[in-house]
Amino acid sequence: MWQYQKALQYPVKIKQPNAKLAKMVITQLGGPDGELGASMRYLNQRYTMPLRELSGLLTDIGTEELSHMEIVSALVYQLTKGLTPEQLEAQGFAPYFVDHTTGIYPVAASGVPFSAEVFQSTGDAIADLHEDLGAEQKARKTYDNILRLADDPDVRDVIRFLRAREIVHYQRFGEGMRLLQDKLAASSPWPKNPYAFNPSFDHECWKHKGRKEK
Amino acid sequence: MMRNMQRPMDAMGRDELRLWIQQLQFTMRDLALYLDTHPEDANAHRCYLDALQRWKQALAAYKERFGIQFQEQVCDHTDWSAWVSTPWPWEKGEN
Incomplete structure (x- = not known):
């Protein structure tokens, strides 16, 4: 529950x-590297993680992404x-305005509506965590690009906070990945190449639980 | 670290005390992420409990001096109507 x-x-x-x-910033709501996609990615991926720590991390980061939305x-x-309709039109907002007035609807900067196709939930912990690390850097990139274009100090201050959180999440996912790889290396029948299988589905990966590395 | 940052709560105005509550909430969320991958870090957990205690104190102090803002402060049905009629956090100057 939440x-x-x-x-x-x-x-x-x-x-x-x-x-x-606003037309640029909204991409971090409904765009390909936005907060809605981030939240849905993590909250959907968490069920099949082979370690409880990883399900916890995805739950807590996925929840934080909702607050970033x-x-x-x-x-x-x-x-x-x-703003008046004339001002909105003069500032390039007319195409959004005709469909949504000034309601909040998740679209990319290009106007393309949010799609679940911007993220995956593979049921494979190694594949999912690699996507998550990439996703944090892609979101950091978008915040960097907004900072290159935006001159309003009130907006820049908030964007800088969100950018910093992407870096923290990247760090945490990196630790999660290391935890998984260390445990896999210690228990997989293929200790030199434990990443060649799906640790969420192929139970053989966890065959030699507790084996000591030589 | 937080000990040095905190001014006495009675010296804080409404906006400052609300910001302090938000800072404590953020501290707990950030520590929670760290603790997910470092569950045995006793020092980080002490920091978490420290922030939790300060957060509870700040919520009580805010309710006493400025009224309801957070659902955790609600005790009876009159509190609930106070909670629902406070500004939403996206409203300008009210978050």
């Missing part, structure tokens, strides 16, 4: 509406609040 706390993980206080910037949504909401 519980909601009525507070953002990091405060969002935008003074100057800017629909042009809320931060990105708050950014888009405040950046488009109070």
Whole structure:
């Protein structure tokens, strides 16, 4: 189960509406490397992890990504609040406006709606963790690119926080991967190449539990 | 580290105390990720419990001085109507 706390993980206080910037920032809600995809990726992958530590990590990071969805949504909401239709159109927001007014809907910067095809859940812990490490770096890249284009200090401050979290998550997933590989190397019948199999499905990987490395 | 950062809670205004509560929540979430892959790190767990205790104290202090903001502060049905009518966190200047 989940519980909601009525507070953002990091405060969002935008003074100057800017629909042009909202159109870029919204990609971290519904884009290919956005927070919705991140959350769905981790929360779906966690069930078949062969180690409880990894299910815990995916649960907690997947949950944090939900709070990042809320931060990105708050950014888009405040950046488009109070603008007239003419201002929204002049700032390049008309194509979004005709379908969604100023409601929050997950799309990429290009306008393509969110798709579950941006992530995988393979039922293979090694494949999933590699995707997760890549996903954190891809999200960090998008935040870097937003920082290259955005000059509003209120927006930049929030984006820098989100960027830093991607780096922390990358670190944690790296530790998770190391934990899995160390345990596999100690128990797989193929200790020199334990990564050639699916440790979530091929039970032979865990045959020699507790074997000491020579 | 947090010990040095904290001003006395009675000296904090409404926004500062709410930010302190958010900082403690964030501290716990960040430590939780670390503890998932380092469950035997006793020092990290002590930091977690320290933040949890400060968070509970800060929630109680906030309710006493400024009223309800978080669902954890709700005790009876009048508290609930106070909770639901406070601003949502995405509202400008209210998060």
